[in-house]
Amino acid sequence: MKQKFNIIKSTCVPLPLENVDTDQIIPARFLKATTRDERYFGENLFRDWRYRADGTPDPGFVLNDPRYSGEILLAGRNFGSGSSREHAAWAIAGYGFKVVISSFFADIHKNNELNNFVLPVVVDEAFLQELFNTVKADPSARVRVDVPNQTVTNLTTDHSVWFELNAYKKYCLMNALDDIDYLLEQRPKIEAYERENA
Amino acid sequence: MNTLFDKIWDAHVVQHVEDGPDQLYVDRLYCHEVTSPQAFDGLRARGIRCFRPEKIVCMPDHNTPTHDQDMPIEDPVSRKQVETLAANAAEFGLTHYGMMDPRNGIIHVVGPERGLSLPGMTIVCGDSHTSTHGAVGAVAFGIGTSEVEMVMASQCILQPKPQSMRIRIEGKLGPGVKAKDMALYLMQQLTTSGATGYFVEYAGSAVRSLSMEGRLTLCNLSIEMGARGGFIAPDEVTFAYLKDKEFAPKGKEWERAVAWWRTLRSGDDAVFDRELAFDAADIAPMITYGTNPGMAMPIDGTIPADAAEKSLQYMGFQAGEKLLGKPVDYVFLGACTNGRIEDFRAFASLVKGRRKAPGLVAWLVPGSWEVQRRIESEGLDKILHEAGFAIRQPGCSACLGMNDDKVPAGKYCLSTSNRNFEGRQGPGARTLLASPLTVAAAAVTGVITDPRTI
Numbered sequence: 001m002k003q004k005f006n007i008i009k010s011t012c013v014p015l016p017l018e019n020v021d022t023d024q025i026i027p028a029r030f031l032k033a034t035t036r037d038e039r040y041f042g043e044n045l046f047r048d049w050r051y052r053a054d055g056t057p058d059p060g061f062v063l064n065d066p067r068y069s070g071e072i073l074l075a076g077r078n079f080g081s082g083s084s085r086e087h088a089a090w091a092i093a094g095y096g097f098k099v100v101i102s103s104f105f106a107d108i109h110k111n112n113e114l115n116n117f118v119l120p121v122v123v124d125e126a127f128l129q130e131l132f133n134t135v136k137a138d139p140s141a142r143v144r145v146d147v148p149n150q151t152v153t154n155l156t157t158d159h160s161v162w163f164e165l166n167a168y169k170k171y172c173l174m175n176a177l178d179d180i181d182y183l184l185e186q187r188p189k190i191e192a193y194e195r196e197n198a
Numbered sequence: 199m200n201t202l203f204d205k206i207w208d209a210h211v212v213q214h215v216e217d218g219p220d221q222l223y224v225d226r227l228y229c230h231e232v233t234s235p236q237a238f239d240g241l242r243a244r245g246i247r248c249f250r251p252e253k254i255v256c257m258p259d260h261n262t263p264t265h266d267q268d269m270p271i272e273d274p275v276s277r278k279q280v281e282t283l284a285a286n287a288a289e290f291g292l293t294h295y296g297m298m299d300p301r302n303g304i305i306h307v308v309g310p311e312r313g314l315s316l317p318g319m320t321i322v323c324g325d326s327h328t329s330t331h332g333a334v335g336a337v338a339f340g341i342g343t344s345e346v347e348m349v350m351a352s353q354c355i356l357q358p359k360p361q362s363m364r365i366r367i368e369g370k371l372g373p374g375v376k377a378k379d380m381a382l383y384l385m386q387q388l389t390t391s392g393a394t395g396y397f398v399e400y401a402g403s404a405v406r407s408l409s410m411e412g413r414l415t416l417c418n419l420s421i422e423m424g425a426r427g428g429f430i431a432p433d434e435v436t437f438a439y440l441k442d443k444e445f446a447p448k449g450k451e452w453e454r455a456v457a458w459w460r461t462l463r464s465g466d467d468a469v470f471d472r473e474l475a476f477d478a479a480d481i482a483p484m485i486t487y488g489t490n491p492g493m494a495m496p497i498d499g500t501i502p503a504d505a506a507e508k509s510l511q512y513m514g515f516q517a518g519e520k521l522l523g524k525p526v527d528y529v530f531l532g533a534c535t536n537g538r539i540e541d542f543r544a545f546a547s548l549v550k551g552r553r554k555a556p557g558l559v560a561w562l563v564p565g566s567w568e569v570q571r572r573i574e575s576e577g578l579d580k581i582l583h584e585a586g587f588a589i590r591q592p593g594c595s596a597c598l599g600m601n602d603d604k605v606p607a608g609k610y611c612l613s614t615s616n617r618n619f620e621g622r623q624g625p626g627a628r629t630l631l632a633s634p635l636t637v638a639a640a641a642v643t644g645v646i647t648d649p650r651t652i
Contacts, residue, residue, distance in 0.1 A: 017508070019390060019490050023619040028598045032261065032275040034235035034282045036343075048621050053607065078391040081424065081490070082619060083598075084326040085233065086342035107360070107394055107426050108326060108340055115344035166358070168218025178344070180244070183352035186212070186221065187249070190354055193212045193223055 001038065001093060003117050005173040008098055008145045009155070011070035014135045015062055020075060021082035022109060024049060026091045033087075041087055042094025063095075067139040074131055075102040079120075080109025089116040099145050101152065103128045114169055115178065121145060121152055121163045130154060147173060200465035202431050203362045203397045206337045210320045212354055219356040225319040227349045228305045229256040229292070231283040232600070233324030237347035238286040248290045250353040255314055256287045257295040259304045260600045264563050264590035267297050276601065290350075303566020303592045306330040306534035310414060311568050313443025317432040317459040322349060327534045327616065329420040332429030333413035334436055335462050337397070339427040360426040361395055361471035364464070366402035369478035374650040376544065377412035378536060378614065378633035380404070381419035382484035382494040387476070390492040394424030396472065399464060404478035405430060410439040411540035418535045419616060422491040431463040483649055486618045486631040487515055493618075497636060497648050498522055512620055513628050514608075521630070521646045528559045528611035529641045530623075531634055533597040536614035537565025539572040541634040546578045548638035548652060554586035555644030561603055562587055563595040585642070599624045612640045 030044045049061050057064040073092065079102040080088060089112040092100065097118060103125045105113075113120045123131075134141045134156045144153040147170065153160040165173075172178060212221045229237075234256070241247065248254060261276035271277035280297065287294035295301040301312060306327050309315040317335035322328060324346045331338035341355065348355050367380060385392075398420055400413075408416065413430050420428030430436075437456055440446045447455040482496035488509035495501070501510070503517045510516060531537075531545050542564065554560055562582065564570040570592060573579050579589055596603040597615035599622070605611040607626025614637050615622075618629040630646070639647040 018506075021490065021617075021619045023598075023617065023622050027621055027625070028600050031232050031600065032279050034279055036236040036239065048625055053625065078394070078424070081390050082326065082421075082617060084324060084328075084340040084342055086236075086324070086344060089342065104391060104394070106391070106424060108342060108421075111345065111357075112342035115342060166218050168215050168356075179356045180240070180344075180348050180351050182215075183221070183348055183354055183356065184244075184246070186352065186354070189212055189221075190223070190249070190352060197209075197223075 001117060002176040002178065004176045005117070005119060005147045007147065008071060009142055010072045011140060012072040012074045012131065012135045012143055013062055013068045013070055014074045014132050016076050016132050018076040019078045019081055022080055022085050022088040023082055025080065025088040026085065031085055031087050036090060038090045038094030040094070041091035042096065045091040045095045071096060071098040072143055072145065073097045073100045074128070074135060075100055077102065077104045077125070079105050081106040084108045086112045086116070089113045089118055093118050101128065101131065117173065119145065119147065119173065123152060123161055123163060127159070127161050130157065130159060199469045201362045201468040201470055202399060202462055202464045203337065205462065206318055206320065207359060215356060219358045221354050222320060222357050223354055224322050224349050225253065226314060226321045227254045227346070228309060228321070228323035228328070229254060229283070229346065230260055230305050230323070230325060231258040231279045232260045233343050234346055235279065235282050235286065236343050237350055238290065240347040241290070241350055244351070246351055248292065248350045251291045253353060254350065255293045256283055257302055257305055257308060258283050258297060260594045260598070262297050262593035263601050264561070264593055264595050264603055267591045300567050303568065304534045304537060304594055306418065307537055307565030307569065310334055310410070311443065311566060313440055313446030316440065316446065317436060318462050322355060326421045327418050329425065329427040330414050330418040330534055332417040332420065332427050333410060334440065335429060335432030335459065337427060337429065340421060360397045362399065363393060363396040363472040363474070364399045364401055364470045366475045367400070367404040367478050368402040368475065369404055371404055371407070371478045371481065374483050374635055375481050376633040376635055377408050377415040379481055379484045381416050381422070382486065382491065382631065383481045385419070385423050385492045386484070386494040388423045388492070390422060390490045391424040393420070396425050398425045398428035400428060400430050406433065409540055410435055411538040414538065415535055419491070422616060432459045483633060483636050485521055485636065485646065487521060488513060489618055489620050491616065491618060491631060494631070497632070497646070522648060524646050525610070525644060526558065526612045526640045526646060527609040528561070528605050529637050530561045530563070530596045530611055530613040530615060531637055532561065532563030532565065532595055533615040534565065534594070535616045536634050537563060537569065539569050541614065542569065542573050542578050543576070544634040545638040546581045548635055548649060549585040549587065549642050550581045552585055552642040555642055558641065558644050560587050560641055561590060561596050563590045564592045566592050587641070596623050598622055605629070612637050612646065
């Protein structure tokens with residue numbers, strides 16, 4: 001959903017697993033929808049880890065742990081590998097996450113998050129572990145993500161790090177603009193390119 | 199610098215967005231039914247049409263059943279998605295190969311076999327295995343649905359330019375070693391994130407020695423190392439494969455095209471961001487034991503001691519175990535990875551004169567109707583039937599179980615597909631990835647078997 005990003009302060013939901021693939025984020029059987037109903041996808045986020053085979057919530061999974069909630073998902077290395085399904089980003093957004101912090105994202109999924117106004121924040125492994133430790137020790141601990149200054153701060157330790165975000169995407173996120181808005185304005189340039197390369 | 203990737207990419211840059219990505223012109227957009235409906239909705243919401251409809255080709259493949267395709271799809275949700283693609287293609291004036299169309303099949307099998315994917319092109323699709331088309335010498339990569347909408351709206355995509363990597367595999371492949379084994383070997387070496395951020399050029403004598411089908415398999419699996427895409431510079435093998443294909447240039451235009459395609463190679467002075475080299479002799483028939491494709495080993499190997507416990511628990515395996523001799527419940531030959539004629543030839547060559555193992559369920563699914571026609575014209579269907587195997591109708595099938603072809607919870611499936619993720623072939627299903635030859639060996643013995651011993 002298009003929304004303006006600025007500063008987000010929130011508690012975090014920790015998922016300290018590596019190589020979480022998009023089949024786990026949203027299994028293929030939920031891809032049959034022909035609409036972009038984020039709530040539907042959000043309800044089925046991490047479906048097969050979140051619910052047991054009989055449909056009851058698995059109390060061992062973090063989304064079912066009442067101690068944890070918030071707009072920030074803390075994820076292990078290589079988050080979002082595998083399928084290009086944007087439904088994974090819709091599910092994350094639909095559940096209510098605005099930011100995913102990890103030490104490494106798969107390329108396609110990272111683009112999909114950005115295109116859906118979910119901010120992927122890449123931090124080094126040590127800082128990610130610090131965040132996991134802080135949140136484990138105190139589920140009410142909050143983290144501050146400052147988009148204008150491109151910093152993420154562990155408000156428990158006041159430890160702050162800078163994160164990468166290209167200026168174009170930052171402008172889009174802060175002004176709720178998407179790539180299609182931009183590209184539609186570029187049609188004369190596209191037509192000129194076509195003429196030159198015909 | 200001066201890599202083939204640079205040449206193709208840079209020739210397609212309409213402009214560089216200041217402090218941002220490149221605006222890249224797209225020569226071909228493929229659409230399937232799963233990742234396109236919301237993009238068409240987006241166009242309708244904005245009140246716009248496709249900018250260059252003639253560059254877009256649509257076909258259903260994920261939901262298509264592998265039997266009775268002349269009947270309406272039983273699952274109403276699948277049926278609606280397939281019908282939605284047909285309706286959208288009609289509304290927006292796009293080419294559409296529907297179910298039962300003789301050109302229908304898995305999009306990544308159909309594109310190259312119809313000559314819709316050509317050297318030097320930029321090709322995208324809302325599907326991570328779009329990297330497959332790199333085998334013809336194109337820059338091809340998977341994208342999300344918002345990006346599909348972007349391309350529909352402008353024939354362009356905003357994309358940061360990936361880094362370049364060259365992987366050379368030199369030497370001769372051993373007996374029983376297929377392109378699939380090369381790819382699984384690379385994933386084992388690099389892990390599933392080892393090539394993230396990179397576009398890979400495959401080179402070296404072992405890569406050159408591959409047929410086009412083998413090259414398509416190798417490039418298909420680029421994404422499983424995390425790569426944005428993978429490709430092979432076009433050569434005589436490529437030209438021979440593409441000649442006379444339906445949408446390949448003809449006559450004088452063909453001559454002109456081939457002359458240009460011959461220039462599509464990395465310069466001798468090319469500088470890659472990363473270079474890796476492997477010896478083909480080190481590659482054995484491979485198999486996966488875990489829940490990502492990087493968890494692979496030689497078929498006669500033992501599961502490493504440091505394998506992720508959560509994965510092994512899901513698979514029902516233990517570190518230090520061998521997989522040889524373990525029973526298999528299902529086998530699957532097919533998918534955009536291994537659903538081509540050469541894969542059926544390999545499978546048939548091994549099962550010829552033998553019988554399908556009792557109790558084993560075998561799904562043999564051609565990648566397209568064209569593959570099915572080749573199977574029949576080469577008489578492979580007779581060999582397979584005599585050995586007790588039935589051939590199903592084309593589609594993605596059990597690769598991700600969006601149709602009825604799902605592996606039940608707890609069952610083992612030795613599969614030629616591309617992903618062994620938890621639940622990929624059905625909730626609780628346990629997938630082991632291998633080549634068509636290795637899958638054929640298990641199909642006749644009922645247990646995991648080294649194909650070199652048959």
